[in-house]
Amino acid sequence: MTALEMYTDDLFYGGQWVKSGSGVFVDVTDPATEEIWAQVPAADEADINKAVAAASAAFRGKGWRDISADERGNYMRKLADEFEARAEALANIITSENGTPISETRLAAGHGAGLLRYYAGLGDFVDKTDSRPYPDRPGHYTEVHRHPRGVAALIAPWNYPVALVMIKLAPALIAGCTVVIKPASETPLDLRILMEASVAAGLPEGVINLVTCTRHTVGALVEHPDVAKVAFTGSTEVGRFLAEQCGRLLKPVTLELGGKSASIVLEDADMEFFAKSVTRTSLRNTGQTCYNATRILAPQSRYDEVVDAVASAVKSTQQGDPFDEKTVFGPSASKKQFDTVTNYIKIGQEEGARVATGGSGRPEGLDRGYFAKPTVFANVDNSMRVAQEEIFGPVLVVVPYKDEQDAVRIANQSPYGLGGNIFTTDTDHGAELAAQIETGSMGINFYASNLAAPFGGWKDSGVGMEYGPEGINAYTRLQSIHRVGEAK
Structure with a gap:
């Protein structure tokens, strides 16, 4: 039995596959043949709450935020290896989901692994403490620390369903965040390969979680009080709606939206x-x-x-x-x-x-x-x-x-x-x-x-930057600690 056949009835949270309680399913259609070839559960609010709880426990209780960025980077390198080893299975699923030519989808695993390895190498950037002397008060200085924001909701589109998750996942993980991923309804299966890889790589339970749900239910994820950060790639229309939700909640959001370049x-x-x-x-x-x-x-x-x-x-x-x-x-x-x-x-x-x-x-x-x-x-x-x-x-x-x-x-x-x-x-x-x-x-x-340079939109094309060290900033918050003495 293939991984695809085993897991299409389940969600992934807390390090394991779990049956959805909704009893509702979403069809997956091959756009090249117009044939329905799989189904996935449409998570309800209770499912989403459980996934966020698992991510929150991994962040606060089990200490993903508390280990060093270099240690998190070691996990990410193992994840990259396991993910890349599943390249062909991943390519076949993506092509069946959204019709992207196989010559393109065969690049998806390598690109995702490259992002994980790139950000795994930025541990020093995350953990570095800046010491800044006061310009007007001799003998005083401030330490500037980066802290992970917490649980991040990563909402993916259907056109590059893996690449546009990994562009968010890699900086979130190195920053010390845990994540709940919501794939597009059209492409809900490919990221199950990532969940398999995360188990094989030994990532702590609850660091990466996956829920499949409809557009009508995703608001429960965005508005969940334990979700500290939202990142979305998709249409400008949906991006405006999410921006309104996050603005009302004073919740930071990264939006990579449409274009007409x-x-x-x-x-x-x-x-x-x-x-x-x-x-x-x-x-x-x-x-x-x-x-x-x-x-x-x-x-x-x-x-x-x-x-x-x-x-x-x-x-x-x-x-x-x-x-x-x-x-x-x-x-x-x-x-x-x-x-x-x-x-x-x-x-x-x-x-x-x-x-x-x-x-x-x-x-x-x-x-x-x-x-x-x-x-x-x-x-x-x-x-x-x-x-x-x-x-x-x-x-x-x-x-x-x-x-x-x-x-x-x-x-x-x-x-x-x-x-x-x-x-x-x-x-x-x-x-x-x-x-x-x-x-x-x-x-x-x-x-x-x-991968090393910032990418993001101006005007109606988005808010915030991804890629590069700048991509990490979206998943961290800064704290200034003021001290007496000479800057270290």
Whole structure:
């Protein structure tokens, strides 16, 4: 019997699999086949209370917060090894849950393990005490200590269901927090591999806990009095709701939300290189990546050339069975998301945009599954809905600009500010231009997150930073102890 078959009826808290008391289950659908292939329990408030109690006991009673950060780091390294050893099982589950191509999901375990190892190495940063002399009182100083916040609720999305948990879990663990993880309803199974790995790694009971529940029940987790910190990745709409909840409770929250990033193609760009990069920088995971640069900004002098290059690249990229090693574009992750994407394609056509490739209807030869045609729109004004609203699917718009300052204006003419990139042969000039874009991160001729550098959104794209040492700050609180004497 596989781990999947054994554990689909259970929740995980206190170091063991426990039957849910709700009696309600959520179906898991394979988006490539539209077939229901598993069920998980929909935890009720009583289940959530038990999971939080287990996390709280591990934090306060069993002393996860009290051991050194280096000791916690040793546990994390063991967890990384056990997690990475389960890479293939993890990849198969994710692909079956959300349709992400197997070539992408095979990277999930390594990426998660890398995050655990990176943060495991930051024990000195966590435990270091800053001694700061008074600038106006000789012979006095202040010790500044970091303390873990407590139980953290980690709420995951469906597009990268493991990676976007690990980006929260790793800094929380090294900081000394314990966690309750709530995966998306569409992708509730993959993190069971992480629970298996945590047991095999010998993590103390209750440090990591997992509850599967509906959107209607998650409020009981967010508002639980023993939850000291909330971290969420998902839509801006849901992020606003969580921010309101946490604001009312004066509870710190990190929000990594939507995006409508711009890819600015400068006049001197290498068009062949740009065309080879576009599916990675603008349509990664079938367009279901928050930082994708789904607005292509092209100079008027090369506009038609850019449109042709983008359309040709998208049209020639393989779409289909996500378990095929050559597939780049899989299905939308759910029927709901498929309907959203296909509706936006219709909206773009109604707004007067020209379809350079793709358009309405199902892709040829894909009669089942939530497959939308990868679509490129030309003759797009930046005020159109398809240029302003996050589609989260395989849809790109190409917007013309007059000069570089016009490109900056258009790039910034968005409620979002998450990612983006600039294609140019003058990379120093590209970096100077990037500094004018109102966004949390930019790439010059490529885009990839760096585990050691902060990542987060501006404007409607979020609150707070993840990755890097900065990611730890969200899970700690500072205490100043004032003393007499010389700073040590």
